Amino acid sequence: xxxxxxxxxxxxxxxxxxxxxxxxxxxxxxxxxxxxxxxxxxxxxxxxxxxxxxxxxxxxxxxxxxxxxxxxxxxxxxxxxxxxxxxxxxxxxxxxxxxxxxxxxxxxxxxxxxxxxxxxxx
Amino acid sequence: xxxxxxxxxxxxxxxxxxxxxxxxxxxxxxxxxxxxxxxxxxxxxxxxxxxxxxxxxxxxxxxxxxxxxxxxxxxxxxxxxxxxxxxxxxxxxxxxxxxxxxxxxxxxxxxxxxxxxxxxxxxxxxxxxxxxxxxxxxxxxxxxxxxxxxxxxxxxxxxxxxxxxxxxxxxxxxxxxxxxxxxxxxxxxxxxxxxxxxxxxxxxxxxxxxxxxxxxxxxxxxxxxxxxxxxxxxxxxxxxxxxxxxxxxxxxxxxxxxxxxxxxxxxxxxxxxxxxxxxxxxxxxxxxxxxxxxxxxxxxxxxxxxxxxxxxxxxxxxxxxxxxxxxxxxxxxxxxxxxxxxxxxxxxxxxxxxxxxxxxxxxxxxxxxxxxxxxxxxxxxxxxxxxxxxxxxxxxxxxxxxxxxxxxxxxxxxxxxxxxxxxxxxxxxxxxxxxxxxxxxxxxxxxxx
Numbered sequence: 001x002x003x004x005x006x007x008x009x010x011x012x013x014x015x016x017x018x019x020x021x022x023x024x025x026x027x028x029x030x031x032x033x034x035x036x037x038x039x040x041x042x043x044x045x046x047x048x049x050x051x052x053x054x055x056x057x058x059x060x061x062x063x064x065x066x067x068x069x070x071x072x073x074x075x076x077x078x079x080x081x082x083x084x085x086x087x088x089x090x091x092x093x094x095x096x097x098x099x100x101x102x103x104x105x106x107x108x109x110x111x112x113x114x115x116x117x118x119x120x121x122x
Numbered sequence: 123x124x125x126x127x128x129x130x131x132x133x134x135x136x137x138x139x140x141x142x143x144x145x146x147x148x149x150x151x152x153x154x155x156x157x158x159x160x161x162x163x164x165x166x167x168x169x170x171x172x173x174x175x176x177x178x179x180x181x182x183x184x185x186x187x188x189x190x191x192x193x194x195x196x197x198x199x200x201x202x203x204x205x206x207x208x209x210x211x212x213x214x215x216x217x218x219x220x221x222x223x224x225x226x227x228x229x230x231x232x233x234x235x236x237x238x239x240x241x242x243x244x245x246x247x248x249x250x251x252x253x254x255x256x257x258x259x260x261x262x263x264x265x266x267x268x269x270x271x272x273x274x275x276x277x278x279x280x281x282x283x284x285x286x287x288x289x290x291x292x293x294x295x296x297x298x299x300x301x302x303x304x305x306x307x308x309x310x311x312x313x314x315x316x317x318x319x320x321x322x323x324x325x326x327x328x329x330x331x332x333x334x335x336x337x338x339x340x341x342x343x344x345x346x347x348x349x350x351x352x353x354x355x356x357x358x359x360x361x362x363x364x365x366x367x368x369x370x371x372x373x374x375x376x377x378x379x380x381x382x383x384x385x386x387x388x389x390x391x392x393x394x395x396x397x398x399x400x401x402x403x404x405x406x407x408x409x410x411x412x413x414x415x416x417x418x419x420x421x422x423x424x425x426x427x428x429x430x431x432x433x434x435x436x437x438x439x440x441x442x443x444x445x446x447x448x449x450x451x452x453x454x455x456x457x458x459x460x461x462x463x464x465x466x467x468x469x470x471x472x473x474x475x476x477x478x479x480x481x482x483x484x485x486x487x488x489x490x491x492x493x494x495x496x497x498x499x500x501x502x503x504x505x506x507x508x509x510x511x512x513x514x515x516x517x518x519x520x521x522x523x524x525x526x527x528x529x530x531x532x533x534x535x536x537x538x539x540x541x542x543x544x545x546x547x548x549x550x551x552x553x554x555x556x557x558x559x560x561x562x563x564x565x566x567x568x569x570x571x
Contacts, residue, residue: 013357013360013361015357015358015361016357016358016360016361016364019360019361019364019365019368020360020364022364022365022368023364023367023368023371026368026371026372027371057353084352084353084355084356084357084360105356105402106356106357106359106360107356107359107360107362107363107364107394107398108360108363108364109363110363110364110367
């Protein structure tokens, strides 16, 4: 089990969101689940969690834009993209330049996720 | 591949060169024919001038057999001499330009010249004999009929010889014009053939261009489809993986341990990995995946690639004993290796076979490695050795036609290359070591110091 962290989990796929929430909670973390970018920004401002797991493709404000809002509020925010497919190289590079912690491809291997939490969560 | 516009530029340039070359050849031969024609005219003029000499001579002979002056005859004789010399030497005379007489006619010319010399001496002699001295208008000399007839006869021979040469030159001009017509016909046929060939070539290029455009459109549609498919399939796969991982965690705890669930969940995880890999295979080609370069062991990537594909028991894989570290995106390089292994397995089929992987440093420089995947499977038809790297080309019933195209893309992204050869089938990867290579080089230098 990792050190318990507070994780903001953002994904518009409800089943994926809930299953990953349960898995992270089973691993001892506190999870704040939200299903869109707007709520994610609000929750981040409210809780300032240790780590954000952020889906890229979402209706409304997408993951990339959400990331920009979060970073604007907290330049030290720890954000990892979770993606069913990759974003464009340019956007990814921009996000990397703006302190994006990393990217995880769905389906996410839990061992890899654990490793990323250990490395990047505050 | 050479761009269609470049090919067309080359073709049009070739056409222009051909047209100019044809024109120059025609100009050369026509000029030859023109000058040869002038030589005929010059030769023909000999007849007229010889007759003129004779006519002047007859005119100058007075009724009582004396020659009044001889000046006009001498002038006509000079003209004839000049014309005969002009015939041999060519140049310009009286507004006519002519080339020198071709070597093969010099024999005939010499005969004419000899005859002319004989004729000239006879005429000059006659004039000398029959001329009335200017200081003695009462001088009387009667020219013999025999002398005049002799001159007439020699003049006639001169005319005949000159006519023979004129005929020969005329026939030569005919030959020149026949050759000229033949060349015109041949050049015409060549030009028409080349134009038809070029039209066909241009048509093929445009056709290929259109095919490529259709393929790219198909490919773009497939990209959209793949993106949607990936999103729609990977999220549920993620949910399944999350859930099965949770179940495995829960059932692996001491008080709740269930071996069957453990085995089953591992199988599900493997199945998810395979499905995800299939999706990634398409995605790797149709979407831009961020390039994440890290220093990686080729050996480690190879092992992971072998784990990724299911190797049947009839196939033996030999991996290199040596290793190298390269700066690459290990996930992408894994895709390349796995694709090559999967293709080799497919090529070998059910018969017993082997896949040998060799790793060598490029002998030319230390900054790249060569990785060879050799298999004992069927040879690739020569006509397909380039096409197999094109997107959507496949000879397999279940192939996506993107495997080797992805490999080529990934190798290009790494600044490397992929080639194939037969007997035995070998896929050769040239991979730059990147920062790793530089680092190794620095380390070695450092160690050397």
